Amino acid sequence: xxxxxxxxxxxxxxxxxxxxxxxxxxxxxxxxxxxxxxxxxxxxxxxxxxxxxxxxxxxxxxxxxxxxxxxxxxxxxxxxxxxxxxxxxxxxxxxxxxxxxxxxxxxxxxxxxxxxxxxxxxxxxxxxxxxxxxxxxxxxxxxxxxxxxxxxxxxxxxxxxxxxxxxxxxxxxxxxxxxxxxxxxxxxxxxxxxxxxxxxxxxxxxxxxxxxxxxxxxxxxxxxxxxxxxxxxxxxxxxxxxxxxxxxxxxxxxxxxxxxxxxxxxxxxxxxxxxxxxxxxxxxxxxxxxxxxxxxxxxxxxxxxxxxxxxxxxxxxxxxxxxxxxxxxxxxxxxxxxxxxxxxxxxxxxxxxxxxxxxxxxxxxxxxxxxxxxxxxxxxxxxxxxxxxxxxxxxxxxxxxxxxxxxxxxxxxxxxxxxxxxxxxxxxxxxxxxxxxxxxxxxxxxxxxxxxxxxxxxxxxxxxxxxxxxxxxxxxxxx
Numbered sequence: 001x002x003x004x005x006x007x008x009x010x011x012x013x014x015x016x017x018x019x020x021x022x023x024x025x026x027x028x029x030x031x032x033x034x035x036x037x038x039x040x041x042x043x044x045x046x047x048x049x050x051x052x053x054x055x056x057x058x059x060x061x062x063x064x065x066x067x068x069x070x071x072x073x074x075x076x077x078x079x080x081x082x083x084x085x086x087x088x089x090x091x092x093x094x095x096x097x098x099x100x101x102x103x104x105x106x107x108x109x110x111x112x113x114x115x116x117x118x119x120x121x122x123x124x125x126x127x128x129x130x131x132x133x134x135x136x137x138x139x140x141x142x143x144x145x146x147x148x149x150x151x152x153x154x155x156x157x158x159x160x161x162x163x164x165x166x167x168x169x170x171x172x173x174x175x176x177x178x179x180x181x182x183x184x185x186x187x188x189x190x191x192x193x194x195x196x197x198x199x200x201x202x203x204x205x206x207x208x209x210x211x212x213x214x215x216x217x218x219x220x221x222x223x224x225x226x227x228x229x230x231x232x233x234x235x236x237x238x239x240x241x242x243x244x245x246x247x248x249x250x251x252x253x254x255x256x257x258x259x260x261x262x263x264x265x266x267x268x269x270x271x272x273x274x275x276x277x278x279x280x281x282x283x284x285x286x287x288x289x290x291x292x293x294x295x296x297x298x299x300x301x302x303x304x305x306x307x308x309x310x311x312x313x314x315x316x317x318x319x320x321x322x323x324x325x326x327x328x329x330x331x332x333x334x335x336x337x338x339x340x341x342x343x344x345x346x347x348x349x350x351x352x353x354x355x356x357x358x359x360x361x362x363x364x365x366x367x368x369x370x371x372x373x374x375x376x377x378x379x380x381x382x383x384x385x386x387x388x389x390x391x392x393x394x395x396x397x398x399x400x401x402x403x404x405x406x407x408x409x410x411x412x413x414x415x416x417x418x419x420x421x422x423x424x425x426x427x428x429x430x431x432x433x434x435x436x437x438x439x440x441x442x443x444x445x446x447x448x449x450x451x452x453x454x455x456x457x458x459x460x461x462x463x464x465x466x467x468x469x470x471x472x473x474x475x476x477x478x479x
Contacts, residue, residue, distance in 0.1 A: 002039045014043045015198070021355045022205040030206040037208050041192070045338070053345045054368045055198045063294060066303060067286045068314050071271055072259065074388040084262070091261055092254025096148045100237040103141050103152060103251050106215050106321075106374075107134075107166065107244035108159030108188040114401050119162040121244045122169050125398060127411045128442035128471045133398075134169065136247045138176035140445040144252040151182045152252060153234055155227050157218050159188045186225035189213045191343075191370045193350050201352040201367055209352055209367075215243065215321070216372025219330050220339040228334075231327050239330070241323040241374070245397040247410060248417060249322060250449070256324055256387055266329035266381035269293075270389045271317035277305045281318030282375060284386055290379035291386065293319045317386065319375055320395050333377060340380060343370040393417055418443045422464075425455040430466040438466040446474035 011017045019038060023031055052058070076082040095101050107121040116123050124130040131139075138154070145152045158166045167185055170176070175183050190210040192200045203209035213220075218241075222228045231239070238257055242249045250256075260268040271284050282293040283304065296304075299315070306314040333340045347365040354360050378384045389395070396413035399405040418441035419429045430438040441464075448454035454472075464470055 002035050004035060007035055007038055010043055011038070014047055016043070016200055018355055019200060019202065019208070022202075022353070022357050025357060026206045034206040034208075046192070049343060049370060050194055050198045053343055053370055054194050054196065057345060060298075063285075063287045063292070065286075065288045066294070069284050069286045069291055069317070069386060071284065071317050071386045071388055074390055085255060085259075088258030088262055089254045090258065092256070092258030093148070095238060095257055095261060096144060096152065096252065096254065097150065099150055099235050101152060101252065101257060102155060102231055102234070102236040102239050103137070104155045104157070104218070104239050104241045105137060105244050105251075106157050106188075106218055106241070108157060108162065108212060109244065110162055114398065114407065119158070119166045119169065120398075121156075121166065123398065123407075125247045125407070125410065126442050127415050127440045128469045129444075129473075132169075133244055133247055134166075135173070135176050136445070137242075137244075137249075137251050138178055140251040140449055142177050143445045143449050145178075151179055153182045153184060153231070153236065154178065155184045155186065155222070155231075155239075157186055157188050157221060159212055160190065163187050184227055184230055186221055186227045189217045189221050189224065193348075193352075194368045194370070195352075195366060196347075196368065201350060203352065205353055205357050209350060211369045212371065214344070214371025214373055216339075216341045216374045216376060218374060219341065219372075219377065220334050220337075222330055223334040223337070228327065228331060237327055239323075239325045239327060241321075241325055243321045243397075245399055246320075246322075246395060247398070247414060248394050248396045250394055259387060260324040260326075260385060263383060263385045265324075265383045265385040266326050267377050268324040268385040268387065269375070269378065270320055270322040270394070271386050272320050272389060272391050272395055273316050274313065274318040277313060279318060281320065283315045284317040284319060285315060287379065291381070291384035292379045293373075293375040295373075317388070320389075321374070322389075322394070323374065325377070329377070329381060333380065339372065341372040341374075341376045343372055345370055392420065415439075415441050418470075421448070421451040421454045422458065422462075424451050425458045426460060427458060427462050428464070430464055432466075439464050440469040442469075442471045444471070444473040447472040 011019055076085045109120045111118055111120045111123050121134040122132050125133045141152050141154050191213045193209040193211055195201055201209040240252055242251060274281055280296045282295050283299050285292050285294050303315060308314055345368045348367055348369050349362045349365050350367040351361050396410045397405050398407055398410045415437055419437045423429050432438045448457055
């Protein structure tokens with residue numbers, strides 16, 4: 001039972017007594033809920049954050065000593081590198097077969113911006129069978145598990161708003177063929193919303209205003225929820241991290257895992273050549289010799305546009321939120337319940353309940369939301385590795401309802417990748433007069449999750465008809 005008087009003393013000590021201003025207006029259940037929400041907070045740590053990020057924020061200083069980093073190419077450029085990549089693929093397969101690899105998807109978002117009322121991972125996303133994003137990833141993990149001859153655990157980070165719906169969705173679909181004991185759900189953390197004067201805000205008379213703590217919040221959440229302990233008990237050493245909105249992602253990539261291990265990296269990342277200097281991707285840079293991602297909004301424009309003598313961008317490598325992270329590194333970053341990642345502040349207009357219990361709708365930014373970014377772990381790593389990958393083969397996120405990075409562009413890109421794989425296997429793909437693919441193509445990971453696998457399994461006599469659909473799934477002889 002929480003002692004209300006001790007809570008009052010803590011709040012008074014930290015200048016937050018207003019949070020109990022409407023306590024007497026609440027029923028017993030409402031009072032208990034509010035008191036428990038307040039009691040769960042570390043006000044000493046919060047006071048440090050308020051001073052650092054809200055009431056006395058240090059002016060943002062542009063990074064100094066910024067240089068382009070060394071990035072491993074998507075394909076080896078010489079015999080020595082070809083040998084390294086071959087050894088890395090083999091090492092990656094061994095790690096998977098030894099049970100040392102887990103998949104981790106960050107899936108706390110809703111599909112609201114896309115016109116979908118539910119968890120974003122439940123959004124139908126494939127061109128022929130309309131599989132949900134979660135099923136796309138599950139089939140990859142299942143296919144990799146079958147090849148390895150052992151299960152690959154999957155850790156799914158949800159949020160308070162979609163945890164129940166996500167769990168129900170998996171249960172209704174029998175975890176897409178995965179063993180339910182190998183799917184670990186855990187919930188992202190939240191941070192209180194803080195007024196510009198340092199006061200915490202109430203969203204209702206009996207509830208603190210909170211917001212998600214960012215994708216970097218996955219690291220403390222792994223420890224807080226017992227997911228890290230579960231990984232350790234299973235013998236997992238490497239975490240394959242990805243976000244829920246990208247159906248082209250390779251969830252379990254032996255090459256990437258092997259390169260991470262052979263380089264004894266603590267954290268690795270995949271990079272893409274940016275479409276243009278100002279594309280909204282974080283920029284991989286060396287800052288004072290440390291691998292760092294500088295957000296596109298923070299990158300000095302003269303550096304973003306800088307070119308080499310041959311006209312290529314100096315800072316060409318964009319971050320796409322695909323990582324391998326060593327479990328031991330996450331443990332070190334989250335020791336004693338505190339995460340070493342910095343917070344980023346964002347000023348927002350946040351409705352709140354004032355001292356009289358009246359809802360206030362501000363007409364200008366009135367509060368700060370704090371969040372962490374997972375890529376901020378890179379400069380904290382003793383060794384960090386970045387591997388280039390192909391936009392065509394591994395990146396087509398669904399972020400917007402229309403335009404770039406929308407369901408339409410992602411469907412187009414999935415069909416294009418499927419057509420490329422099929423053509424590489426020697427099977428013609430119908431195209432129109434403009435060279436556009438004239439068929440809908442979908443390849444289940446349970447049939448093939450790489451062009452090499454597809455070439456081994458596809459029927460060389462397959463004929464694709466213009467305007468028709470082609471689905472290659474496990475019933476056609478997948479793993």
